[in-house]
Amino acid sequence: MLWVKSFHIIAVVCWFAGLFYLPRLFVYHAMSEDKVSQERFKIMERKLYRGITTPSMIATIIFGGWMISMNAAGYFASGWLIMKLMLVAVLIGYHFFCGHLVKKFAADQNTHGDVFYRWFNEFPVFILLAVVILAVVKPF
16 A cells, blocks of 8 residues: 555656646747747647656556555545545646647647746646645545
């Protein structure tokens, strides 16, 4: 169980690293004005999303599901886990929206400015705070 939990935490850390950095790349991409920079950001965004962030999300789900399966009745009797899973579902939606934005940038169809992405970048912080508090404190 502790090995599975360890790999789950490692995957979560990697997933959040990607979710924190990818929108920051969007900020810089939206601010870039030269073609060379824009093409470089397209490559960085694609590689980060496909090579790190998405595999980390999949690993997070696999190891989290594995932990739950070890004591499903006990976990689902706890309200904190239900709330955590709901927040994870929101985060998965955010993840896929980031993928949508990667495609928009790749097609030169971005419609947002850097200020939008600066605010967009803050969203996963709130999810992270709530998920960690729910998992550690288990308030209900």
